[in-house]
Amino acid sequence: MQKKAEKQRQSSSPQDILKQLYRTMLRIRLFEEKTAELVQKNEILCPSHLYIGQEAVATGVSASLRKDDYVFSTHRSHGHYIAKGGDLNALMAELYGKVTGCSRGRGGSMHLSSPEVGFIGSSAIVAGSIPLAVGAALAFSLRKQDRVSVAFFGDGAVNEGTWYESMNIAGLRKLPVIFVCENNLYSTHMPVSECLADTDIHRKAETFGMSGYRIDGNNVIEVYETAKKAIDAARRGEGPALIECMTYRWRGHVGPNYDIEKGLRSKEELDEWIAKCPIDRLEKQLLQQGLLTASEIQRIRSELKKAVDDSAVYAKKSPYPDEKTLLDNVFKES
Amino acid sequence: MAVIQFSQAINQALYQLLEKDPEVFLIGQGVTSPWYVGGTTLGLVDRFGAERVFDTPVSENGVTGAAVGAALAGAKPVLVFPRLDFMYYAFDQLINHAANWHYMFGGQLSVPLTIWGIVNRGGEQAAQHAQSIQAMMMHVPGLKVVMPSTPYDAKGLMVSAVTDGNPVMYIDERWLYQTKGEVPEEMYKVPLGKGVVRREGSDVTVVATSYMVLEALKAAEALAKEEHIDVEVIDPRSIKPLDKQLLLSSLKKTGRFVVVDAAWQTGGVGAELSAIVASEGFDYLKAPVARVSLPDAPAPSSSVLEKVYYPTSKTIIKKVKETVVR
Incomplete structure (x- = not known):
């Protein structure tokens, strides 16, 4: 690990990148903790699927993306939106159903969008946004642009036919799309071993003529390095890749609870993964290497905490959509 | 041209x-x-x-x-x-x-x-x-x-x-x-949501979609010649958005309304158009609205059964006559 970080500092990944990765992960974590709190208080009513525990994946992948690269996401999309640079106030306002939300109060937690930063949208249909990422890559490739698109999805999406169709089309036409599987071991409540005949998801890449990786999805540096390699290759026209990130969601499928009380998984399993917290891990490393001091970390934490708290104030103060606008935007006006 | x-x-x-x-x-x-x-x-x-x-x-x-x-x-x-x-x-x-x-x-x-x-x-x-x-x-x-x-x-x-x-x-x-x-050789647009009158008439309005417009026109000619029934044939071209005004103004003139759409009847285009007519053109109606459609059954293979399954100008003629005698 030390060696890798050393290599990063010397080559393409200066200290700033590590600090940036840390900040982004922490921003997501604090936002999600606030969301959990607000759901518990019935301030947020729309179903919210929390990303706590998986922050390294969105963060590590997005760090190598440009603004004009496209990201497509899922029902569990807050982390992807934040990592791509989406505005916190607009995100929180969307969870509150306010007109200042990133989807003007029409989408809710599962349908976020921020096209100005290349976060195109999240679909709550499992595997639904994967072919969209393929299509965006197709458009880039037809125009001979060096842009890439990314599809984030969970292990559950690999049960869908659309996943195989999308992988095949991308492989067939060597499209600049990166398939990022967040294998958090559960498809809602179903363990991955009860869903897939072969749980080595990364190996399926070979069938479609693309590179496949399985990495520690709680190690943000490993995610960053692997994604960078795949993204750079796709940008050069070398085709798609599949990255399977092994990770774990701390909370239940939806909402702030832990699923322990429902008997869906054991406390031991959860504790084991909490001990592998991607943020603590990087924080330790930053401290050990003297890249950040304890007081600097404290400062970053309170600064981010303030931004998150402010977003909740903003959201609460924002107006709801006007009832008269119910039927707006069914179609684009020509 | x-x-x-x-x-x-x-x-x-x-x-x-x-x-x-x-x-x-x-x-x-x-x-x-x-x-x-x-x-x-x-x-x-x-x-x-x-x-x-x-x-x-x-x-x-x-x-x-x-x-x-x-x-x-x-x-x-x-x-x-x-x-x-x-x-x-x-x-x-x-x-x-x-x-x-x-x-x-x-x-x-x-x-x-x-x-x-x-x-x-x-x-x-x-x-x-x-x-x-x-x-x-x-x-x-x-x-x-x-x-x-x-x-x-x-x-x-x-x-x-x-x-x-x-x-x-x-x-x-x-x-x-x-x-x-x-x-025309040049590029042009037909606006979405704009229907067209394919044949003017005064006794009954027949709204038909796609290929059935041709069958409706054939039926209208036959009805004019053989029965002296003057059929107005409307082709909506877009079914969504729909040119409601065109349908209602024709109905206002004729008072009779037949929808021809070669798809299943239940919950079909005919059902929607009939509902529009019933709710927005009720006062113009001199007879019940009629529908020509496919029966609520999957398409058969045998050509003998296909002949019964698919409506033609004859089916339209029959339906129009039923509407007009009321």
């Missing part, structure tokens, strides 16, 4: 759209085949290359999703389904994604996608190669649905669909592909 076939009119529209806008591309099963989509795409791959005109694997949902994704990235894809039956696999991408996108994200990006589905009924093809599913498509908010019946409209509606900026379902029938009509 040149007289050309319906299939050539589509070919001309696609050619001109591809020529004019580099963001337009054409995909789907059979677009590079000389016969699979009725000769509508002949010569396009030679002129525009395999990058912009390409055949796709039989992965309907994946390919449709890719077309939607490309549209979100600013392209204007035309996606063909050589038979509407094959499109069911793609409903997730069409309905959950393409149709919802603009609304679901508060009117930010739109999906400028043309989904062109061909009805291929008859020919003993049976239940999975002959379906007409315009009513299902019409039901979905966020999808527009057009059904041309003439070569002129085939071209003009294709141009409108591709340039509209929304997902537009373009449904046509293989039975129309050999029909001929006048088509």
Whole structure:
């Protein structure tokens, strides 16, 4: 690990990148903790699927993306939106159903969008946004642009036919799309071993003529390095890749609870993964290497905490959509 | 003005759209085949290359999703389904994604996608190669649905669909592909949501879609000659948005209303139009509204059964006479 970080500092990944990765992960974590709190208080009513525990994946992948690269996401999309640079106030306002939300109060937690930063949208249909990422890559490739698109999805999406169709089309036409599987071991409540005949998801890449990786999805540096390699290759026209990130969601499928009380998984399993917290891990490393001091970390934490708290104030103060606008935007006006 | 076939009119529209806008591309099963989509795409791959005109694997949902994704990235894809039956696999991408996108994200990006589905009924093809599913498509908010019946409209509606900026379902029938009509050489649009009177009349309004417009006109001629019944034939061209005013003003004149749509009756286009007439044109009605449709049964294979299954001008004549004697 030390060696890798050393290599990063010397080559393409200066200290700033590590600090940036840390900040982004922490921003997501604090936002999600606030969301959990607000759901518990019935301030947020729309179903919210929390990303706590998986922050390294969105963060590590997005760090190598440009603004004009496209990201497509899922029902569990807050982390992807934040990592791509989406505005916190607009995100929180969307969870509150306010007109200042990133989807003007029409989408809710599962349908976020921020096209100005290349976060195109999240679909709550499992595997639904994967072919969209393929299509965006197709458009880039037809125009001979060096842009890439990314599809984030969970292990559950690999049960869908659309996943195989999308992988095949991308492989067939060597499209600049990166398939990022967040294998958090559960498809809602179903363990991955009860869903897939072969749980080595990364190996399926070979069938479609693309590179496949399985990495520690709680190690943000490993995610960053692997994604960078795949993204750079796709940008050069070398085709798609599949990255399977092994990770774990701390909370239940939806909402702030832990699923322990429902008997869906054991406390031991959860504790084991909490001990592998991607943020603590990087924080330790930053401290050990003297890249950040304890007081600097404290400062970053309170600064981010303030931004998150402010977003909740903003959201609460924002107006709801006007009832008269119910039927707006069914179609684009020509 | 040149007289050309319906299939050539589509070919001309696609050619001109591809020529004019580099963001337009054409995909789907059979677009590079000389016969699979009725000769509508002949010569396009030679002129525009395999990058912009390409055949796709039989992965309907994946390919449709890719077309939607490309549209979100600013392209204007035309996606063909050589038979509407094959499109069911793609409903997730069409309905959950393409149709919802603009609304679901508060009117930010739109999906400028043309989904062109061909009805291929008859020919003993049976239940999975002959379906007409315009009513299902019409039901979905966020999808527009057009059904041309003439070569002129085939071209003009294709141009409108591709340039509209929304997902537009373009449904046509293989039975129309050999029909001929006048088509201007230049590029032009037929506005979405604007119907047209195909034959003026005073006794009864017959609204027909797609190929059934031809059968309705045949029926109208026969009824005029043999029964002295003067039929007004209306072709809505778009079933969504629908030219309600045109239907209601015709009804106001005739007082009688027959809808002809060669698809299943229950919950069909006829059901929707009848409801509009019942709620907005009730005072004009001199007789109950009548529907000509397919029976609520899958398409059979045997040609003997097909003859009973598909309505023709004779079915329309019978229905109109029943309406007029009331």
